[in-house]
Amino acid sequence: MSSRDTILSKIRSALDGVKEKSAYPDYDASVFHSRPRLEGTPREAFDRNFIAAGGEVMPDLAALAAFLQQGGHTRGYCDPALMDSVGLALAAAGFTVETSYERSRYEDYQFGITRASGAIAESGSLILDDALTSDRLAALSPWVHVAVLRESEIHRTIPDAIAAFGPSRNILWATGPSKTADVEGILIEGVHGPGEQVAFFI
Amino acid sequence: MIDHQLIDTYAREISDEKQTSVITGSAASTDKRYTILFKDYEDPDALRKLAGKIKDHTLHHLDRYVEQAEASLQRNGVQVHFADTGDDAKATILSILQERGISKLTKSKSMAAEEIHLNPFLIENGIECLESDLGEFIIQLDDDVPSHIVRPIIHKNRREIARTFQREGIAADYNDDPATITHRARAFLRDKYMQAEAVITGGNFISAESGRLVLVTNEGNSRFGMAPSKVHIALVGIEKIVPTDRDLGLFLNLLGRSATGQQLTVYTEFITGPKDDSQPSGPEEMHVVFLNNGRTDVLESNCREILRCIRCSACQNVCPVYRQASGHAYRTTYGGPVGAVLSPLLFGDQFPELADLPKASSLCGACNEVCPVDIPIPDLLLRLRDKAKREHIHSPGAPPMSPFATLATSPSLWRTAMTMSKAMNHLPIQVAPVKPLQEWLGQRTLPEWHGGDFRKWMKNRNNS
Ligand code: SF4
Numbered sequence: 001m002s003s004r005d006t007i008l009s010k011i012r013s014a015l016d017g018v019k020e021k022s023a024y025p026d027y028d029a030s031v032f033h034s035r036p037r038l039e040g041t042p043r044e045a046f047d048r049n050f051i052a053a054g055g056e057v058m059p060d061l062a063a064l065a066a067f068l069q070q071g072g073h074t075r076g077y078c079d080p081a082l083m084d085s086v087g088l089a090l091a092a093a094g095f096t097v098e099t100s101y102e103r104s105r106y107e108d109y110q111f112g113i114t115r116a117s118g119a120i121a122e123s124g125s126l127i128l129d130d131a132l133t134s135d136r137l138a139a140l141s142p143w144v145h146v147a148v149l150r151e152s153e154i155h156r157t158i159p160d161a162i163a164a165f166g167p168s169r170n171i172l173w174a175t176g177p178s179k180t181a182d183v184e185g186i187l188i189e190g191v192h193g194p195g196e197q198v199a200f201f202i
Numbered sequence: 203m204i205d206h207q208l209i210d211t212y213a214r215e216i217s218d219e220k221q222t223s224v225i226t227g228s229a230a231s232t233d234k235r236y237t238i239l240f241k242d243y244e245d246p247d248a249l250r251k252l253a254g255k256i257k258d259h260t261l262h263h264l265d266r267y268v269e270q271a272e273a274s275l276q277r278n279g280v281q282v283h284f285a286d287t288g289d290d291a292k293a294t295i296l297s298i299l300q301e302r303g304i305s306k307l308t309k310s311k312s313m314a315a316e317e318i319h320l321n322p323f324l325i326e327n328g329i330e331c332l333e334s335d336l337g338e339f340i341i342q343l344d345d346d347v348p349s350h351i352v353r354p355i356i357h358k359n360r361r362e363i364a365r366t367f368q369r370e371g372i373a374a375d376y377n378d379d380p381a382t383i384t385h386r387a388r389a390f391l392r393d394k395y396m397q398a399e400a401v402i403t404g405g406n407f408i409s410a411e412s413g414r415l416v417l418v419t420n421e422g423n424s425r426f427g428m429a430p431s432k433v434h435i436a437l438v439g440i441e442k443i444v445p446t447d448r449d450l451g452l453f454l455n456l457l458g459r460s461a462t463g464q465q466l467t468v469y470t471e472f473i474t475g476p477k478d479d480s481q482p483s484g485p486e487e488m489h490v491v492f493l494n495n496g497r498t499d500v501l502e503s504n505c506r507e508i509l510r511c512i513r514c515s516a517c518q519n520v521c522p523v524y525r526q527a528s529g530h531a532y533r534t535t536y537g538g539p540v541g542a543v544l545s546p547l548l549f550g551d552q553f554p555e556l557a558d559l560p561k562a563s564s565l566c567g568a569c570n571e572v573c574p575v576d577i578p579i580p581d582l583l584l585r586l587r588d589k590a591k592r593e594h595i596h597s598p599g600a601p602p603m604s605p606f607a608t609l610a611t612s613p614s615l616w617r618t619a620m621t622m623s624k625a626m627n628h629l630p631i632q633v634a635p636v637k638p639l640q641e642w643l644g645q646r647t648l649p650e651w652h653g654g655d656f657r658k659w660m661k662n663r664n665n666s
Contacts, residue, residue, distance in 0.1 A: 004272075004284040007440065007494045011265045014502035021262040024445060025255040032249055032452050034242035034465065053468070101482075103396055103430060123466045136429045136483040140422065141392070158451045158466075165412075165447065169278070169478055173470040178422040181462070182337040182353060183360055183380040185227050191336055191384055192391065193422025193469065 029159035034122060042121040042154040049124025053176030054189060055197045064146065064200055065093045068111055073144050076111030077101045079134035082148050085202050086113055101138040112138040116147035119199065122157045125173040126199060131166060145194040151201050209562040212531030220357045224528045227356040228519040234463025235516055235572065253456055254576030256449055257510035261501065267410045267443045274413030275490055278475035283491045288318030291493050295320065295435055296327055298489055302433060304399040310424035311335035312404025313351060313513055314437045314493050317535045332394050334423040336387050343370045349529030349537060351515040352461045357528050401427035405438035407453055411446045414474050415490065418457065418467035425469050434485035440492050441509040453512060456574035460514035496548040505582045508543045510575040517569035517579060523562050532559060539569035543582045557595045560586035
């Protein structure tokens with residue numbers, strides 16, 4: 001017998017002993033909405049929750065440029081599709097902006113600008129969907145990741161975001177920067193992924 | 203030689219330094235969990251009851267859900283494998299790697315992989331297999347084992363880690379600043395990720411409906427491990443299946459809050475197959491290995507509720523025994539209350555050696571109160587104690603109580619014993635040639651004997 005059949009037959013014989021099999025409980029996904037987190041407009045709720053998770057929201061290009069400058073992040077990657085709306089302005093402000101990401105030079109990219117397909121107000125999460133992410137690594141290896149999105153793309157709740165899953169093979173919810181508390185429970189940001197997670201609305 | 207209850211021995215022998223790390227770490231996690239649940243929800247209890255019901259339903263129809271998940275995964279282009287034992291899983295994974303000539307991989311934290319000792323096996327077979335979760339990475343450098351489900355190095359402090367980094371050449375000098383430690387690991391692991399040809403992950407959930415595999419990490423290590431790799435292998439216990447995508451929302455809300463006091467874990471990744479051609483980074487091949495390894499035995503037992511577990515560690519954090527003894531005292535992959543139930547069952551052939559674990563609990567009930575899937579852990583511990591009794595398993599530290607039982611059920615013998623036993627206060631009883639008594643006293647000191655006073659008082663009262 002294959003392992004598959006062995007396992008299935010073991011499951012069946014184990015379940016023979018279960019007299020009362022539980023039915024699937026009927027529930028409405030709104031039972032796990034966190035109401036305090038949803039207060040305000042979706043944008044207000046997103047900003048509040050995203051910032052609480054350690055994220056940064058940039059109100060405009062000038063603020064984004066100043067933020068990058070301040071951190072000494074002068075060189076990075078920008079999704080070619082976002083050059084018009086973000087990349088060119090940064091290049092004009094003196095940043096080195098590349099539109100291709102080469103793995104062998106991963107250390108050269110101090111920031112990565114890619115498109116987010118949306119966000120979740122309730123949890124303060126950015127949604128990176130493979131269909132719109134020009135390169136997963138470009139959104140992951142630089143110290144700063146700038147996720148570019150529109151306010152109209154914010155989902156109010158977690159169940160809303162799940163219900164809107166597209167056909168994409170890979171969807172990531174990023175709720176703030178990469179972090180760990182492995183060493184004595186002390187929170188440190190920037191373990192493997194970005195140490196700064198930025199949301200930029202266009 | 204006196205044999206002690208093993209968990210007591212561990213608790214006694216653990217260094218003060220380690221014990222402080224475990225106690226402060228677990229207490230902090232418990233507080234955070236409590237605060238966020240009650241801030242966010244009016245009735246968090248209703249949610250964990252609901253989650254428990256969904257899991258119960260899934261387990262009670264597991265054959266159907268396994269088949270449905272398999273079909274959904276295959277539809278998404280995922281290659282599905284089944285492994286009845288740990289050895290089967292190891293052989294399957296090794297052959298996937300060998301057939302493709304893969305010799306370098308990274309691995310993101312997986313309790314199932316710990317359970318079957320996958321890492322040492324792959325290394326023995328000439329495959330470089332590097333743990334990428336910071337805690338697991340440090341465990342691997344130290345050739346240690348994790349002592350906590352979510353925070354594997356809860357038992358280590360920064361000085362130990364800094365010494366390890368220096369010893370292993372991760373850093374040239376000693377520096378115990380947690381940020382420096384973390385960023386040194388970041389720099390070291392990046393090159394490894396970029397060179398790796400495959401990535402092995404666990405799986406937190408699989409939705410049967412869509413075949414979505416959900417992985418959560420705070421560090422981003424599984425995401426980073428996957429991005430440059432050609433092949434992704436996920437080792438997933440058969441009990442990780444949930445019926446629908448909608449259910450994922452509930453479980454993710456509960457997992458983040460219960461594990462680390464976050465609404466959601468930072469990186470929550472929904473994977474439905476190998477990458478599309480338009481995406482430059484990500485695996486071209488994806489495999490899911492469904493692992494049984496004793497889970498069907500647990501399903502057959504009267505403790506099947508433990509299979510609801512979503513490995514959040516809340517029961518470890520809150521448990522007074524775990525806090526004192528640390529996870530290593532439980533001697534298997536799963537420590538704390540969840541381990542006290544799961545390990546003796548999962549490793550059925552070792553039941554006699556692990557039968558002491560269910561006794562390492564005062565049945566205070568805290569583990570059930572915090573459990574996000576409402577597992578009645580204290581009840582399950584009692585059922586396992588009963589099983590040990592039925593199977594006549596004598597664990598160290600559990601003296602047979604029959605002499606005491608005879609005494610207690612015979613009123614005349616009891617009376618005599620009571621009046622005589624004050625003499626016990628003056629006897630060097632610890633050296634009495636009665637083995638069970640020695641075992642018991644090896645770990646305890648007796649309070650001064652006051653037996654018999656109640657009867658005397660009653661008698662005098664009746665006389666007056
Ligand atoms: S038994 Fe419950 S509390 Fe303990 S780890 Fe599992 S899910 Fe969490």
